[in-house]
Structures are given as C-alpha cells and as structure tokens.
Amino acid sequence: MTTQTAGIHHITAFVRNAQRTADFYTGVLGLRLVKKTINFDAPEVYHLYFGDGAGNPGTIITFFPYERSRQGKIGAGQVGVTTYVVPEGALDFWKTRLAELQVSAEEVARFGERYLQFADPDGLKVEIVARAAGAASTWSSEGIPADKAIKGFGGAILYSAAPSKTAELLADVMGLVKVGQEGAYARYKSFGDIGNIIDVNVTEMEAGHGGAGTVHHIAWRAKDDEEHAAWRSHVAGHGYQPTPIVDRQYFQALYFREAGGILFEIATDPPGFARDEEPAELGGKLMLPEWFEAQRDQIERLLPPLEIKTSKEGK
Ligand code: ZN
Numbered sequence: 001m002t003t004q005t006a007g008i009h010h011i012t013a014f015v016r017n018a019q020r021t022a023d024f025y026t027g028v029l030g031l032r033l034v035k036k037t038i039n040f041d042a043p044e045v046y047h048l049y050f051g052d053g054a055g056n057p058g059t060i061i062t063f064f065p066y067e068r069s070r071q072g073k074i075g076a077g078q079v080g081v082t083t084y085v086v087p088e089g090a091l092d093f094w095k096t097r098l099a100e101l102q103v104s105a106e107e108v109a110r111f112g113e114r115y116l117q118f119a120d121p122d123g124l125k126v127e128i129v130a131r132a133a134g135a136a137s138t139w140s141s142e143g144i145p146a147d148k149a150i151k152g153f154g155g156a157i158l159y160s161a162a163p164s165k166t167a168e169l170l171a172d173v174m175g176l177v178k179v180g181q182e183g184a185y186a187r188y189k190s191f192g193d194i195g196n197i198i199d200v201n202v203t204e205m206e207a208g209h210g211g212a213g214t215v216h217h218i219a220w221r222a223k224d225d226e227e228h229a230a231w232r233s234h235v236a237g238h239g240y241q242p243t244p245i246v247d248r249q250y251f252q253a254l255y256f257r258e259a260g261g262i263l264f265e266i267a268t269d270p271p272g273f274a275r276d277e278e279p280a281e282l283g284g285k286l287m288l289p290e291w292f293e294a295q296r297d298q299i300e301r302l303l304p305p306l307e308i309k310t311s312k313e314g315k
Contacts, residue, residue: 003234004175008153008195009219009251009267010049010060011082014072015122016212018046018065018306024120025050025061026308028101029084030141030149033283033308034273035250039064043292044302049250052152053139055273055282057221057251058195059152064216067304072211074125076161077261079215080201081117081125085154085194091116091130093148110199111180111187123213129154134194155197156218157185160260163202169258170198173238174220192221207261217255219265228252231266242266249289250275283308 015021025031034055039045045066051059061082074080086094094116098105105118108127117127128150137149160166167186170176176188176198185199208214222228232242232254240256247253251267258264276287286303288296 003173003231005190005220005222005266006192006196007058007190007221008156009057009221009265009269010051010062011079011153011156011215011219012062012064012217012265013082013124013215014069014210014212015063015065015120015124016067016069017121018048018063018304020121021063021065022048022050022306022308026141028098028103029126030139030144031059031061032139034060035277035287036283036285036306037249037287037289038292038299038303040248040289040292043295043299046303046306048306049273049283051273052137052150054279055250056152057267057269057272058192059150066212069212071123072214073209074123074159074214075208076159076205078159078208078210079156079218079262080159081127081157082215083115083154083156083197084126084128084150085131085134085152086128086150087136087147088130088132090148091128094128097143110185111182120213124215133196152194155195155199157199157201158218158260158262159201159205159208160258160262161205161207162260163200165259166262167200167202169238170200173235173240195221217263217265219253219267222266222268224270225252225268228254228266228268235266249287 031050034051035049037047039047049062105116108115115127115129134151140146170188176190179189180187184203188198190196235242242254242256253267255265
C-alpha cells in the first residue's frame with residue numbers, strides 16, 4: 001500500500017455570495033462549474049464545485065456561500081494561499097487579463113518562480129504560477145484560449161501554527177519530499193503533476209479565524225477506496241484522529257486536524273463528478289443526494305438564483 005498522496009484533491013472555502021463567486025471563478029479565472037449541489041448538513045446553502053472541464057482531482061475548489069457569514073481572517077491554522085498553475089509562457093497573458101478585469105495583482109517571486117497574487121471577491125488569497133508540468137486544460141472560456149487556461153492547482157501555501165510539525169506531517173505521513181528552503185518558506189513536493197507543490201510558511205504568524213474569505217480545509221488524494229481505508233489507519237498510526245469515512249457522493253472523505261491547526265481531508269479520486277451527470281452536462285442542474293430529493297421543491301425555493309454566464313466547451 002502506498003502512503004504517498006499524489007497531491008491536492010480539492011480545497012474548500014467560505015464565501016458570502018454564490019453569484020459573485022461563480023462570476024469570479026468562471027468569468028475571471030475560466031474554471032468550469034462542475035457541480036451545483038447543497039451543503040448536506042445545511043440544505044439551504046449551496047455547495048459549488050469549480051474545476052477543469054472534467055472536474056479532475058487536483059483542479060477542484062469548492063465553496064459554501066453563506067450570505068450572513070462573518071468575514072474570516074487568514075492566518076495560522078489555515079491554507080493561506082491557493083495556487084493555480086497555467087502553461088509555461090502564459091503568465092503575462094494572465095497579468096494583462098487580471099489588469100483588464102480590474103483585479104489588482106501583485107507579482108512576487110519564490111524559489112525562482114514568478115507568481116501573480118490577488119484576492120477573490122471575499123478576500124481569499126489566490127496566486128497563479130506558470131509551469132510545464134500538468135496536462136493542458138480542455139476547457140476554454142470567453143477570452144481564455146485553452147493553451148492559456150488554468151490546468152489546476154499548482155499547490156498551496158500552508159499557514160501553520162506549528163510549522164515544523166506540519167512539515168513533518170507532510171514528509172513522514174503524507175509522503176511529500178522536501179525540495180527547498182528559502183526565506184519564510186519550506187517547499188514540499190508530491191509525486192503528482194498538479195496540486196503537487198506545497199510551501200509551508202515557517203515564520204510565526206497570527207492565528208486566523210474561519211469565515212468568508214478563508215479556506216476551511218484542504219483535501220489530499222487517495223487513489224481508491226482500498227487505499228483510502230489504509231490512509232485512515234496510516235494517519236491514526238501516526239497519532240492523528242481521523243473521522244470515520246464519510247460518503248460525499250463524488251468521493252469518499254475522512255478528516256483530521258493537524259498539529260498546526262489546519263483541517264486536512266483525504267478524498268478518493270473515484271467516483272468523480274460524472275457519477276450523476278453526463279460529462280457534457282456537468283454543473284447544469286442542481287444535484288441532490290437521494291435523501292434530499294423528496295424536498296427538492298422546497299430546497300430550490302430557498303437557494304438564490306445562480307446564472308453561469310461564460311463557460312463553454314473548448315478544443
Ligand atoms: Zn472537502
């Protein structure tokens with residue numbers, strides 16, 4: 001059994017407004033809404049999944065839009081920055097595009113790479129880096145040719161309340177390899193080709209608190225149910241306390257809080273988002289798990305309208 005994760009499966013964050021979030025992640029970043037469903041614990045709230053054309057693991061950011069949410073604060077105990085990766089040579093395209101769309105971005109460098117850093121409408125910190133690794137996107141949106149499109153996650157920056165313990169977890173339990181140390185950052189790499197570069201901020205940081213504009217958890221990939229079960233014993237064997245395995249319809253999940261305060265999830269690659277919609281129709285309809293179907297009319301009345309304007313199938 002392997003106890004190495006390929007990398008990030010998905011990242012889940014809190015925001016306030018469903019439409020504004022969809023406009024940003026589809027209209028500005030050119031991702032596809034691959035699943036429109038509800039928070040299974042609070043059916044009056046959407047759970048929106050945005051990813052590449054197929055919603056592949058390593059490309060998926062998910063949101064719970066709570067209109068009445070307090071503003072969160074990004075800080076220790078959270079994923080601090082979510083990193084997207086675009087093809088080599090595409091960063092200047094994104095610099096121009098963000099400027100044209102009035103998204104204020106700052107260019108920074110880490111480990112010899114250029115990053116464009118900016119915030120989403122709720123303040124979630126996002127960055128874009130260009131790398132050769134990772135398959136090109138097959139999804140194109142208005143104004144974004146497929147050869148410039150986001151391929152998925154490049155990785156993330158973790159803000160830990162106990163960075164050395166988080167780093168140890170990445171290396172000894174998650175199976176990443178330390179590949180560098182520079183200034184405030186230690187860099188870890190998994191074997192996958194996207195969602196595979198994790199920087200840990202090793203400086204002391206103020207604690208964050210949850211709410212709009214913050215990441216709730218980061219999920220790591222397990223290749224199938226058998227490996228997932230083995231992951232559960234593996235993390236428990238290292239002194240963490242994993243939850244039981246939970247069915248999330250599109251993957252199986254388990255969660256544990258790491259020593260630096262960040263909520264980790266391990267999620268299976270299968271069955272994926274084509275489980276209940278044809279690949280061409282992903283994100284088109286409100287999908288409910290069977291146990292909520294009887295309440296569909298009521299749930300649809302409670303959810304705010306959501307219009308996806310710009311996505312289309314690319315070449
Ligand atoms: Zn999750």
